[in-house]
Amino acid sequence: MTEQGKSIFSRPEALKDTVTHYCPGCTHGVIHRLIAEVFDELGLRERALGIAPVGCSVLAYNYMNCDFLEAAHGRAPAFATGFKRLQPDMIVFTYQGDGDLASIGMSEIVHAANRGEKFTTIFINNAVYGMTGGQMAPTTLPGQVTTTCPVGRDVAQVGQPIRIVEMLSALVTPSYLERVAVHTPPHIIKAKRAIRKAFKYQVEGRCFSLVEVLSTCPTNWGKTPDESIQWLTDSMIPYYPLGCLKTPEEHGDR
Amino acid sequence: MAKVLMKGNEAIAEAALRAGAAGYFCYPITPQSEVAEYLVKRMPEVGGVFLQAESEIAVGNMLFGAASTGKRVFTSSSSPGISLMQEAISYMAGAELPCVIVNIVRGGPGLGGILPAQSDYFQATRGGGHGDYRTLVLAPSTVQEAADLTMQAFYLADKYRNPVMIIGDGMIGQMMEPVEFPEEHIEPELPPKDWATTGARGRPPNLIKSLFLDPQALEDNCKILDEKYQRMKKDEVRFELYKVSPRNKILIVSYGTMARICQTVIDELESEGCSVGLFRPITVFPYPEEALKKEATRRNIQTVLTVEMSMGQMVEDVRLAVAEAKPVKFYGRTGGIVPSPEEVKEEIIKLIGTGSSPKPPKRKKS
Numbered sequence: 292m293t294e295q296g297k298s299i300f301s302r303p304e305a306l307k308d309t310v311t312h313y314c315p316g317c318t319h320g321v322i323h324r325l326i327a328e329v330f331d332e333l334g335l336r337e338r339a340l341g342i343a344p345v346g347c348s349v350l351a352y353n354y355m356n357c358d359f360l361e362a363a364h365g366r367a368p369a370f371a372t373g374f375k376r377l378q379p380d381m382i383v384f385t386y387q388g389d390g391d392l393a394s395i396g397m398s399e400i401v402h403a404a405n406r407g408e409k410f411t412t413i414f415i416n417n418a419v420y421g422m423t424g425g426q427m428a429p430t431t432l433p434g435q436v437t438t439t440c441p442v443g444r445d446v447a448q449v450g451q452p453i454r455i456v457e458m459l460s461a462l463v464t465p466s467y468l469e470r471v472a473v474h475t476p477p478h479i480i481k482a483k484r485a486i487r488k489a490f491k492y493q494v495e496g497r498c499f500s501l502v503e504v505l506s507t508c509p510t511n512w513g514k515t516p517d518e519s520i521q522w523l524t525d526s527m528i529p530y531y532p533l534g535c536l537k538t539p540e541e542h543g544d545r
Numbered sequence: 546m547a548k549v550l551m552k553g554n555e556a557i558a559e560a561a562l563r564a565g566a567a568g569y570f571c572y573p574i575t576p577q578s579e580v581a582e583y584l585v586k587r588m589p590e591v592g593g594v595f596l597q598a599e600s601e602i603a604v605g606n607m608l609f610g611a612a613s614t615g616k617r618v619f620t621s622s623s624s625p626g627i628s629l630m631q632e633a634i635s636y637m638a639g640a641e642l643p644c645v646i647v648n649i650v651r652g653g654p655g656l657g658g659i660l661p662a663q664s665d666y667f668q669a670t671r672g673g674g675h676g677d678y679r680t681l682v683l684a685p686s687t688v689q690e691a692a693d694l695t696m697q698a699f700y701l702a703d704k705y706r707n708p709v710m711i712i713g714d715g716m717i718g719q720m721m722e723p724v725e726f727p728e729e730h731i732e733p734e735l736p737p738k739d740w741a742t743t744g745a746r747g748r749p750p751n752l753i754k755s756l757f758l759d760p761q762a763l764e765d766n767c768k769i770l771d772e773k774y775q776r777m778k779k780d781e782v783r784f785e786l787y788k789v790s791p792r793n794k795i796l797i798v799s800y801g802t803m804a805r806i807c808q809t810v811i812d813e814l815e816s817e818g819c820s821v822g823l824f825r826p827i828t829v830f831p832y833p834e835e836a837l838k839k840e841a842t843r844r845n846i847q848t849v850l851t852v853e854m855s856m857g858q859m860v861e862d863v864r865l866a867v868a869e870a871k872p873v874k875f876y877g878r879t880g881g882i883v884p885s886p887e888e889v890k891e892e893i894i895k896l897i898g899t900g901s902s903p904k905p906p907k908r909k910k911s
Binding site for chain 1: 567568570594596598599600602603604605606607608609610611612613614616618632633636640742743744745746750751752753754755756
């Protein structure tokens with residue numbers, strides 16, 4: 292409360308008043324909140340449809356205060372395509388993890404992006420399958436230990452991790468692609484700016500937009516929350532550089 | 546409206562539009578690509594959505610998203626494509642979403658062939674994907690019936706909030722026949738789709754899902770679904786009898802294109818003084834088991850002959866219905882080979898010739 296008794300910080304209306312099931316140090320909660328703040332600021336909650344993935348954030352609908360669909364693993368972009376094509380007045384977003392989007396759902400995200408479907412994808416990259424218990428993901432870093440690569444990711448056997456925003460930027464159509472992180476307050480501010488931009492483009496009916504958010508998974512990384520932030524800084528960001536790869540202003544609305 | 550000459554695939558497409566389909570998602574596959582080629586022109590005329598997807602996996606999942614708007618949506622495909630859609634069909638059944646799926650069946654398994662078959666009967670009538678669910682399955686045997694059933698399919702999908710499948714074969718899809726559409730499509734009133742996820746304005750958020758982590762909640766959902774299937778069994782069973790009379794010694798059970806060929810055989814045999822009847826299921830789920838049991842167990846019937854364009858799939862439902870009351874024989878060709886009337890006739894004559902015993906043969910108890 293300020294001296295005038297005016298509230299300066301509160302729960303966004305687009306976020307439910309409930310406790311999440313996420314592990315300590317996980318950044319899903321932060322990202323949910325950023326989307327909710329953007330919805331409040333742009334007045335989108337009442338015409339928003341979220342599409343939950345399979346993975347830890349399958350229960351995102353328990354935390355976000357808007358309509359939701361729960362997709363099959365990797366298929367959220369196909370759900371979003373079908374919905375938005377028939378209901379273009381709605382604001383549609385998919386919320387997908389790296390196993391969901393970059394592995395089983397690779398076909399759906401590439402084609403939705405390439406058709407220029409007018410929805411927004413929030414892509415959470417924490418370099419591991421979370422809910423199934425820490426298996427290797429397409430984004431697992433070289434040498435990173437997971438339950439299905441217990442001596443570390445062997446790139447000679449399974450290839451190098453996939454950089455999704457770089458890969459999608461090779462397509463002509465998608466025109467807003469940015470990678471952000473949420474491990475420090477300055478990064479959170481930048482991440483929110485990117486998420487806000489993505490939804491703004493959608494409100495304006497401009498283009499497909501995808502924001503990749505580097506996220507932590509202390510439980511499956513076998514690290515403390517503090518160590519996780521350090522590992523994200525030291526290991527993830529060098530391989531997954533932050534920044535904007537494409538904007539409609541530079542590359543045109545498609 | 547005057548009769549028009551149309552291919553089965555086109556009649557299905559036009560019927561869907563007349564029943565209010567607002568969205569169609571597809572992926573090319575023989576022998577049903579004419580549905581897409583017809584709708585790419587017609588959909589814009591009615592303000593609907595036409596989209597060619599990247600795969601049938603995507604098609605199924607686009608249908609889920611599109612059905613969540615509350616608007617009527619559908620797809621058409623053929624056997625291998627329908628296999629790829631089973632993921633989404635299971636999710637839609639679990640989440641209680643209405644949609645219509647047209648399967649113009651071709652021979653399988655695997656890539657199989659492109660000619661007509663009825664070898665997807667098991668997949669269509671047993672759910673097809675994972676989990677405890679069923680789809681309501683309608684099996685037309687003429688182009689006119691394909692049009693009529695397609696229109697009804699959208700109503701039934703909404704009524705039960707469940708995927709409804711039209712199971713035709715390549716013959717139904719490719720054949721041209723005269724079709725007549727009603728001037729106006731009229732159907733009974735349906736409850737409002739207050740479950741659609743069209744924005745939480747003045748109401749709590751809607752959620753469409755099939756995940757129930759609590760086993761009791763999942764069992765409860767399966768019970769809700771099963772209650773619908775029981776209602777379908779009570780209210781939606783459809784079949785047709787052809788030349789069924791107390792003079793019949795043999796009752797043929799056949800559906801779709803195969804049933805028409807059997808009708809030709811029955812007419813021919815009749816002109817030769819031999820009386821054979823036909824029981825034609827129109828719904829294959831729910832299966833008309835009570836009605837079939839009644840017809841098959843009449844005193845005059847000595848043998849029940851199931852004729853299919855498969856190695857024998859529906860015959861299992863016939864045996865379930867008839868139980869051991871009468872001998873149930875099977876004749877079928879598959880792989881895209883459609884049994885000729887001569888072949889079927891020969892089979893019937895063999896049965897009559899061997900003087901099929903009125904008593905069922907002894908069978909081993911399993």
